[in-house]
Amino acid sequence: MLDANLKKQLDTYLQNIVNPIELSVSMDDSAKSQELLSLCQEIAALNSKISLTQIHDGSERAPSMAVGPQGQAARVRFAGIPMGHEFTSLVLALLQAGGYPSKAEPELIEQAKNLKGEFHFETYISLSCQNCPDVVQALNLMAILNPNISNVMVDGSLFQEEVTEREIMAVPTVLLNGKPFGQGRMTLKEILAKLDTGAAKREAAALNEREPYDVLVVGGGPAGAAAAIYAARKGIRTGVVAERFGGQVMDTVGIENFISVNYTEGPKLVASLEQHVKEYDVDVVVNQRAQKLRKDKLIEIDLESGATLKSKAVILATGARWREMNVPGEQEYRGKGVAYCPHCDGPLFKGKRVAVIGGGNSGIEAAIDLAGIVEHVTVLEFSDTLRADAVLQKKASSMKNITIIKMAQTTQVRGDGKKVIGLTYKDRERNELFDLDVAGIFVQIGLVPNTEWLKGDMELTRFGEIEVNSQGETSIPGVFAAGDVTNVPYKQIIIAMGSGAASALGAFDYLIRSSVEDEEAA
Structure with a gap:
């Protein structure tokens, strides 16, 4: 799992563990479970203060791993294999569970410790999302600091049935006690402000001074x-x-x-x-x-x-x-198939058909990236020419699952009440309307x-x-x-x-x- 350089870096980090910690791996018979177990075994072998247990009773998502101080119920869990952008989240969880102090602002740490109530978070992510680790790390820290808080990171691409059932169509998406809490990048301070309703008033009073x-x-x-x-x-x-x-x-x-x-x-x-x-x-x-x-x-x-x-x-x-299309259905299905970050949300549409709106650099780059994940990408460009750099146009043209339609004006986002099922566009040359069946629409048409x-x-x-x-x-x-x-x-x-x-x-x-x-x- 870990190459020599990464293992060496991790070994250096893990020397900062103060107190014994335990990794608990929930497994089934899948290859991914074996992959996660292999990762945990490599981690445990690096430091004598890390112990490892395996669970096969189906009580938790599998594959998943819990991280916590030895002898205590773990409140931080990774459902999936926390590599890619989430590897840093795993390293921080190991260190913080082992007693290594966080670098968060002291007042935020105290605020997290003093929160009253039960807060059980589920954070749906994709490993290619750069905004997701900030949310995962903030919630993990809160869970380590406060015994009434827990957080589970869920890799949406690995738990696709769950993602479909819960209608998760954008990452990061956070549920609190089973109900929607937030979507998109959130800092520790922002999360605490949403939970501690008096914090905003206290800060405003301080700023006025x-x-x-x-x-x-x-x-x-x-x-x-x-x-x-x-x-x-x-x-x-x-x-x-x-x-x-x-x-x-x-x-x-x-x-x-x-x-x-x-x-x-x-x-x-x-x-x-x-x-x-x-x-x-x-x-x-x-x-x-x-x-x-x-x-x-x-x-x-x-x-x-x-x-x-x-x-x-x-x-x-x-x-x-990001500029919006301002067409019927866009706001209704924002986060339910209408997206603005292909790198973040693309993995949620694995094997599906999607559309990219815009033929500039960002649009064609998005189409190229998505083409490696989804079944097919259709690019809709308003003008009769693409504005993307020639090298990007050449690359997109060489990919068999990218179709580019010019002189196309999106007029409506279509949905079934819960999620996107397609869009309608006008052929500006023939002045005719056409329906395009897609599961996702990635808007890349400039800035406001x-x-x-x-x-x-x-x-x-x-x-x-x-x-x-x-x-x-x-x-x-x-x-x-x-x-x-x-x-x-x-x-x-x-x-x-x-x-x-x-x-x-x-x-x-x-x-x-x-x-x-x-x-x-x-």
Whole structure:
């Protein structure tokens, strides 16, 4: 199961185990059970503090493995073989069950320990999903910290009958005590906030007490991170407020055009950005969504939580989100066959027919990736030509289970009340409607800037982008903007970072000029 390098790395990690732990493997007669047993045997052989037991009574999902302190009922379980992106989740579970302390914020650890009630989570994942480990690791930590909490990671591709029965069509999907709790990436702080209803009020009250910043960055993606670093390096009081650190890059799988780095992945890049920001004296506030911008003597940002942050200058870097089709049925079947992340949700459609909407780079890349999993992919492109790079078009054309239909406008998502069963599209040349029977629809048609909360307060383009000049200045003095939320062309990570740096330098120059003007007025 484990190659020599991985085994060596794991051996190094496992030396940090303080207290004995037990692995309990629930098995049946399947090859996957033997594979999981082999993995657990290799792990147990690396450290004398790890014991291994086998269970064949059918009381748990098989194959699955439970991880817990020796002599205690295990509250962390992996249903499936936790390799791929979930291997890190397994390593952390082993360490934390063995007494190695988590690096989570102390206040979050205490909050998890003090939760009252019974919380039994089931987290449905795919091993190719990059957002899933964050959720699994957060819930596993909570289960290790609190005896009233348990979590089971369920590999949807291995337990497909269960996934079908429970109508799981997107990952990660979390059930709490058998009922829907959440879907998509969630941090430990977000999960605790949903369970501890008083936490939001306490945090809002604390935020209202913060002193005004010199520069406040709204948004935590590449543009926001670059702006925060450049501002902090000027020695001025800098803050970042964002829904989550990393923004949309967290959902990006392969990055091959980041200059000087041949290849990286979204979560890895975000981790590096966050670490770099934290090397400076930057006040980072996450899980907060901006609601309103006002300017008086200071610029004020009202948050949906009820808090208000103030600053002498503000940099807006709220980014963009996936564009939706805006057709009947899309919202009704979102997460029930309508998806926006082929890497995350693709494995749930193994052996089925799916559609990809959009013929740009993201659409054709999605089709190529999905073609290795599903029975057939149909790409629907609105225009008469594909916009994807030639190398991607050539690759897609060479794959026998990809069909590309041009001049096709999706008009409706069809479903049976529970899940997607197909779509309707219009042939724009012949003006005829056609039905396409598919189990999944992956939407890849571009981005929409996150500026709804700014409409009427500043100048936006007809596409909703913030209009900025070369210094990142907006129509409001003291308010700057950077990245995909602006009218800067070419929505690329490296361009967003550059515009973030430019906006921070522009904001610093504004603060210098403002202070001089104030002195002259005095």
